[in-house]
Amino acid sequence: MPGQFGTFIPIWNWHPALVGLFVFGIDFGAIMAIRKFIERKAYLSRWWSFKIGDTVGLPVFAGFAAAVISDEEYSGFYTQAWWHVLVMLVGYSLAIFFQVKSLTTGFFTWADVFRPSELYHTIIFGVMFYLMVSVLLPVVVDHEPTRVTALAFVGLAIYVGAWWADNTSLVDKTSDRVLEARRRS
Structure with a gap:
């Protein structure tokens, strides 16, 4: 099937707008819903990423990526199951690394880690x-680069730029619980 290239989550043949909405929904949308309906505290974090x-960059990238790859057949190493397993393992390794880093630096407590959102x-x-x-990679190697x-890549650049901003002095890195304590005092 064109556009699937061995992926475990076969969304890439969907309409590009649906792919963008799906990415928005499972990421930003779901986190905000959890905050509102489970934590009973709807808040928008200070993190630009x-x-x-998550609201603009990744959905735009995913939607336009779906449009780019939808009519191609792919045969590179990135179509192999081992590649997809590796990418998934790297993603979860990074997620765990960031949580451990947040705990060891005191940015998070265990209560923060287990907060539903x-x-x-x-x-x-x-x-x-x-x-x-x-x-x-399928977007990069597409045979007919277009607008x-x-x-x-504009969508991806938006995400990377937001992530970069988060890692500069533009964003206060003080823990949320410290900021809450300051607000209360």
Whole structure:
């Protein structure tokens, strides 16, 4: 089937707008729903990669990537099951690494790690990493780069730029519980 290239989550033959909405829904949409309906506290975090990257960047990248690859047959190493398993393992390894780093630096407590929205974020991080990385190479090697390809990379650049901003002094790295304590005092 064109556009699937061995992926475990076969969304790439869907209509591009549906792919973008799916990515938005399982990431930003689900996290905000958990915050509102389970945690009973709807809040938008200070992280630009969440506010802009997950709402605009990744859905745009995924939607336009679906348009780019939908009519191609692929045969590179990125179509092999071992590659997809590796990408998924790297995604979950990164998710665990970030949680351990947050715990060891004191940014998170165990209560933070097990907060429903954070727990879901850790789980969905591996899936989102897999979806974005597994489609990246097929988009890069597409035989007919077009404006649609360029727009896919604009979406990816939005996410990367937001992630970069999160890792600069533009974003306060003070733990949420410290900020809450300051607000209360």
